[in-house]
Amino acid sequence: MTETRAPGIRRADHVAISQFINHGDLVLDVGCGDGQLMELLQHDRGARTRGLEVEQTGVNRCVAKGLAVVQGNADDDLPVYPDDAFDVAILSKTIQELARPKFVLDELSRIARRVIVSFRNYGHWRVRTALLTTGRIPNLGHDVGWWSDGARRPCTARDMAELAEQAGLAIAAATAVSGKPVNGRSLGRLNWTAEELVFVLERKVKR
């Protein structure tokens, strides 16, 4: 058993994701940054983790901490993984920054039995109100313009549900980052009330 250190700062969305991870799960964290979520999943949930990260500084920090992380990007490096290689694949606050979100989701649902995505919900009532009153798309968490490189794709809970549908995936569970898990039927309420969401997606047709 690999020794893991207790993570220092716990990001709320990481904690929300971790409740869906079972002991011993083999997990791929796509866009794993400096490995905080991987450490948390190893330490709190007894998961086995692998990471994919594009930035060198993040990769170096992960490897220096003993985490198994590959420097690469989702667009190029996912197709080489075999079917069902992982129990879970995670996109934590990554999917809205991808060049090809549908492609990546297709690939992840091929290589993992479950895909967990966390994302900013642009359907939240404050966002809707702000759009109504200011006439502008609120730039949640971004201090640069919508045109900047890597600017986030603004999508709502319902938009994400549409992508899941397109990818042949069902929403097995959904939760606001700071709330209790609900099932997919409560999506309308979550779309009003949650600033950040976690979706657990599973293939509709089991292989």
Add this chain to the structure above:
Amino acid sequence: MNAPARTLSGADGLKRLSVATPDQPLRLDSGRTLENVEIAYETWGELNADKSNVVIVCHALTGDQFAASPNPVTGRPAWWDLVVGPGLPVDTDRFFVICSNVLGGCMGSTGPASRKPDGTYWGTDFPVITIADMVRAQIALLGRLGIENVFLAIGGSIGGMQVLEWTVQARDRVFAAIPIAVAARQSAQNIGFYETGRQAIMADPNWRNGNYLAEGVRPERGLAVARMAAHITYVSESALKRKFDRRLQDRTTKTFGFDADFQIESYLRHQGQTFVDRFDANSYLYITRAMDYFDIAAEHGGMLGNAFKGLHTRFCVFSFSTDWHYAPEENRQIVRALNAAGCETSYVNIETDKGHDAFFVEEPEFWAGLRGFIDAAAGARGLPKRSAT
């Protein structure tokens, strides 16, 4: 340590073990066999009770077994004492580290500069060898040392080729592997560079069809040119510019002759000259040929992933951003194959201007990555933690 085989201590003081005898010859990829093979090696640290702390260090083309202590024959300092030693990433306080001179080498292991049983030099009668043959000899060496399993295999360049070959040939007897600045197959560009070097050696009138040792001469000019050409590929263009640019050597104006006007010329001439003092020209032919023939995928149905399928070895691949000898993309192909095979894999591309040879020199980000990976692997293997400093 119980070493059942005879240790030949020649006048040169190198440690050697016999790994092939007429009863148990070494079978080579070429189909030929070698009946008498000795491998020269060096060790650091102590073998633990359950023999679980063995580290194999594989040296590069012109290296030798003296990774962590000075070479008593050449007087040259250890080539990797920034990485292998007490408290260093490859920690000799905790690990039993073995580095051996490759088959075909010229620092005590059997090669073209060795004598045949009839007393004459092998020269170009020596069979062409492969990376797999080198690793076969290393596995045999470990057998003679009474060691079955390897905690870590680590090496850069052709050393990295040996690391990859170790994991494939010894299967799950290797717990962790660190291939550095390497490729799973020699590129056409590199075959071309090394062919240029071989032609320089063979064009030297003192090469005498490979028979120079018997005739008491050495193809020094050819070997020096081979080294100069190869050395350019080990450093980056940006580093050459930073260190030399177009600066003149000990003069203020061009001489309009073919003396070493430029600092880079003087530097390369020095690299060539110091190399011929310590290396055998025929060894250079054989080892570069082994690199040319290296292509792991070709031996596994053309699919690199198949070579690694089912391995429980954990890997960490390192590349260097300005390496054009084994470019990051070539290393990434190994990583993709490892992932496709389902192996536990890490990969770090180190940003540096030091080119291919970055793994020999000061590179703190590289060292931090090595430390992290090796310490985590040691923990997983149940080996002791690094002592607090």
